[in-house]
Amino acid sequence: DVKVTQSSRYLVKRTGEKVFLECVQDMDHENMFWYRQDPGLGLRLIYFSYDVKMKEKGDIPEGYSVSREKKERFSLILESASTNQTSMYLCASSQQGPVYEQYFGPGTRLTVT
């Protein structure tokens, strides 16, 4: 079974702090993704990566950056956290085809005060 883990289930940070969210997958998947989930808005893609050291912007990249130094690990970085970044953050991974089914981690609920 695919396993995607995230570093924290709950996180509370102060405005202006630098925040790191980490995601690790154990299935040698090439593709990794970061989403945020907000009530009424569903899941929205922040960034994704198709390979080590490679990244592409999703639909809402503003205020975020990412890092992928190893194939199994994909980090989401909030350079200066703001209250409007309070959300549920979900990481996912998938193969590079022919089947692109995405598998999700348990999520990190981030509160910025």
Next chain:
Amino acid sequence: GIQVEQSPPDLILQEGANSTLRCNFSDSVNNLQWFHQNPWGQLINLFYIPSGTKQNGRLSATTVATERYSLLYISSSQTTDSGVYFCAVEILTGGGNKLTFGTGTQLKVEL
């Protein structure tokens, strides 16, 4: 970008009842996934279904790609079926895939 609409937004069922959830999308897609988000926030894969019908126990899904919709059927519902059901459509881009999610159907199954 592609639009994904789910209906109904909310649904309350008595245990044992059947239901149908619908997902409409505005453009051609490579594939479609259905997920169940449990009360703890975990997204659980239900179906990966570009077209046709698949069944898994009490759940089945049908995607009619030419008409741009998918249906998720839940039969003999149980309280453990409660949660949010999402459909997500897959678009191939560059070297991989992107998912666009609908806003979900909140299901509550009561005794």
